[in-house]
Amino acid sequence: MQTTRTVPVASQMGMDQYAISDSRRLAGRALILLTSLGLAAIVLVQTLHAFAVIDLGFENWRPTLYASVVWATALGAGQVMIRGEAGHRALFLLPALLFTIAMVIFPTFFGIYIAFTDWNLSAFEGQKFNGLENFYTLIHDAYFWNALLNMVYYVLGVLVQYVIAFGLALLLNADIRARKFFRVAFLLPFMLSPVAVSWMIGKSLMEFRFGPLATLMRHLGWDNPAFFTTPWIARLSIMLLDAWVWLPFMMILLLAGLQALPKEIQEAAKVDGATPWQSFWQITFPLMLSVSVTAIVLRIIFQLKLADIVINTTSGGPGGATDTVSSFIFREYRDRSNVGYGTMVAEVYLIIIIVFVSLLLKFVGRWMRRENEA
Amino acid sequence: MTKASTPRTQPIDQRSIASLERLGFIGGRLLIYGTLLFWAFICLFPIYWTVTTSFKTAVNVTQGDIVPFIGRFMGDWRGWRSLGLSPDSIFEISTVRDEFLLRFENSLIVSTGGAIVAVIIGSLAAYGLSRFKYKFGPWRNKDISFFFLSQLLLPPVVLAMPFLVLYKELALLDNVIGLILIYTLTVLPIVIWIMRDQFDTIPIELEQAALVDGCSLWGAFFRIVMPIALPGMVAAFILAFVLCWNEYFFAALLTSTNAKTLPVMVASQTGSQGISWWSMAALSTAAIAPLILIGIFLEKYIVKGLTAGAVK
Numbered sequence: 238m239q240t241t242r243t244v245p246v247a248s249q250m251g252m253d254q255y256a257i258s259d260s261r262r263l264a265g266r267a268l269i270l271l272t273s274l275g276l277a278a279i280v281l282v283q284t285l286h287a288f289a290v291i292d293l294g295f296e297n298w299r300p301t302l303y304a305s306v307v308w309a310t311a312l313g314a315g316q317v318m319i320r321g322e323a324g325h326r327a328l329f330l331l332p333a334l335l336f337t338i339a340m341v342i343f344p345t346f347f348g349i350y351i352a353f354t355d356w357n358l359s360a361f362e363g364q365k366f367n368g369l370e371n372f373y374t375l376i377h378d379a380y381f382w383n384a385l386l387n388m389v390y391y392v393l394g395v396l397v398q399y400v401i402a403f404g405l406a407l408l409l410n411a412d413i414r415a416r417k418f419f420r421v422a423f424l425l426p427f428m429l430s431p432v433a434v435s436w437m438i439g440k441s442l443m444e445f446r447f448g449p450l451a452t453l454m455r456h457l458g459w460d461n462p463a464f465f466t467t468p469w470i471a472r473l474s475i476m477l478l479d480a481w482v483w484l485p486f487m488m489i490l491l492l493a494g495l496q497a498l499p500k501e502i503q504e505a506a507k508v509d510g511a512t513p514w515q516s517f518w519q520i521t522f523p524l525m526l527s528v529s530v531t532a533i534v535l536r537i538i539f540q541l542k543l544a545d546i547v548i549n550t551t552s553g554g555p556g557g558a559t560d561t562v563s564s565f566i567f568r569e570y571r572d573r574s575n576v577g578y579g580t581m582v583a584e585v586y587l588i589i590i591i592v593f594v595s596l597l598l599k600f601v602g603r604w605m606r607r608e609n610e611a
Numbered sequence: 612m613t614k615a616s617t618p619r620t621q622p623i624d625q626r627s628i629a630s631l632e633r634l635g636f637i638g639g640r641l642l643i644y645g646t647l648l649f650w651a652f653i654c655l656f657p658i659y660w661t662v663t664t665s666f667k668t669a670v671n672v673t674q675g676d677i678v679p680f681i682g683r684f685m686g687d688w689r690g691w692r693s694l695g696l697s698p699d700s701i702f703e704i705s706t707v708r709d710e711f712l713l714r715f716e717n718s719l720i721v722s723t724g725g726a727i728v729a730v731i732i733g734s735l736a737a738y739g740l741s742r743f744k745y746k747f748g749p750w751r752n753k754d755i756s757f758f759f760l761s762q763l764l765l766p767p768v769v770l771a772m773p774f775l776v777l778y779k780e781l782a783l784l785d786n787v788i789g790l791i792l793i794y795t796l797t798v799l800p801i802v803i804w805i806m807r808d809q810f811d812t813i814p815i816e817l818e819q820a821a822l823v824d825g826c827s828l829w830g831a832f833f834r835i836v837m838p839i840a841l842p843g844m845v846a847a848f849i850l851a852f853v854l855c856w857n858e859y860f861f862a863a864l865l866t867s868t869n870a871k872t873l874p875v876m877v878a879s880q881t882g883s884q885g886i887s888w889w890s891m892a893a894l895s896t897a898a899i900a901p902l903i904l905i906g907i908f909l910e911k912y913i914v915k916g917l918t919a920g921a922v923k
Contacts, residue, residue: 297780297781297782298780298781298782299781299782299783301781302781322828325827325828325829326739326743326745326828327739327745328735329735329736329738329739329743329832330735330736330739330740330743330745330755332731332732332735332736333732333733333735333736333759333799333803334736334747334755336732336795336796336799337758337759337762337796337799340792340793340796341762341765341770341796343773343777344769344770344773344774344777345769345773347773347776347777348769348770348772348773351772351773351776405650408643408646408647408650409647411643413643413644413647418651419647419650419651420910420914421906421907421910422651422654422655423650423651423654424906424910424913424914425654425655425658425903425906425907426654426657427906427913428853428899428902428903428905428906428913429658429857429899429902429903430856430857430859430873430874430877430898430899430902431857431859432857432859432874432875432877432878432881433661433874433877433895433898433899434657435878435881436877436881436891436895437657437658437660437661437895437899438657440881440891441660441661441664441888441891441892442657442660446673447672447673447674447675447888448675449660449675449677452675481653481654481657486917489914489917489918490917490918493914493918538763538764541764541766542766542767544767544768544860545859545860545874548859548878549859549878549881562766562768563766563767563768563860566768566771567768567860567863567864570771570772570864571863571864576772579768579772580772580773583766583768583769583771583772584769586766586768586769587765587766587769590764590766591764594764
């Protein structure tokens, strides 16, 4: 289905027939070449200036940025001049592609370089290369492994959220009144910024002295409702907060999946005398498998970035019990200005994420939708 | 006797079974609505609590008053006054209000800018990927799509430090343009994902007809395809806007005085222990109010954006 759609419209229509004159092609090539040379020259001058080889140069790298934009524009224009219709087609993709490459390539390479330096912003010396030193520190850093272990708990928490979200989606899909009200109400937590939620729930509802949730817990017989002082309770509290924000996301995906299910099958099962329990496990659940797996995988990918709530509610405490890798690195940057080590942790974490998600997709990918096209 | 009684008891039995079923049905309904209301309470109570706390005084906070206009809790403007947004202070000069409005404006500029740029270049790329066959070296459409989507995996921490250094060199630190660029990068994969799904559902024959009639490639895109895909673009824009508005990590690291956004201000206020609850609640309420409005009135688009591509 996909392939029939991606057949180039223009070539089917015979639009490529228009010949492009040699002079136009030449002008296009010249344009790209000239701007490339110009960009290279500016980069060279600025690099030499930065290393104090020559005096000539700009105050900062901003002009280089402008030159890159000019170069990208010229590249696009050149494509059209050289290749005509095909160039126009490339023009659809080029802005996003060049933008993403420009924004990602530099940080990736520069990040790898920083990771191998001893660089503390508050120290006097500035950066210096120290090879694998940061990596060895990381291997022996109990706080990092602790944060990584917490990530395992947080990711497992997604499965619990999935069960609740599925239940809520089933309820919303039932024949109920005021569905619009419930849908909006259930969606709202997802809209709020995690920073505000950290205060609203973590620091005020769950506040030890006056928070209503703490008061409720006292009435229920928990004498000392401190949500953030003992490791496991603190971790569970963070999971609760996180679930409050993110449940709507999975719920909406699952609800959309439920609404797309063919009604006939369920009705046929009902006629055949299947109990609701049977028809759920034997019909609804298997049909929802692909949506479920998609929702869980997407949610796990977002969960791996979990940071805002932890930073603003507990700062990783008590004793790192609620730390995520992201919040750990954030503190490394923010409080200790330890750029080199923090970046090494970030790069290692990125590799762990890539391996983990690749394995995840390998195992469950065949149940996902669009897996073969996206 | 038994023979005679059977015909009489049978209808009663049936009736009682029917009424039992009815009872079960009502019980089920009660259970469903009970659960729904319970969950709605869980979702809405924190919001209600925050909004009401912004009208509290110290005694209301320490006594844990919940319902306004009963007993002690008569409502007080002091939370909003500390923000300079209460009726009696709104026309006076207030540095806090100026600060708040500046942060609000920054958030608005950054989120709108990031979302617009992402929707423009993302829609173009999604359209290209949906309609044409590309070949950049060994890269085909599938690889390019995957390249864009894989950006979703990148945790902000990996980009944060290099961007700090890069922006310092580019004089983009503490600058809204710098934030717009990085927000565009973070929401671009989602926008491409949503728009690709949108364009895939538009029949290609429409553009073919336009091309036969002498329309250019861009003419066909702007005049034929875009009007049809507009709801999808709006959905992508709103979702991107909300994600940018709530972003905290990059804003906290890359801005200091000029370009600080609302979440950073909220976080810096909540971090300090001395600040009073009513002021914090007022600030939180003001910060989440636009999002609640979006959630109530544009829920359709949020749902459309979230479910695009994942479910068909």
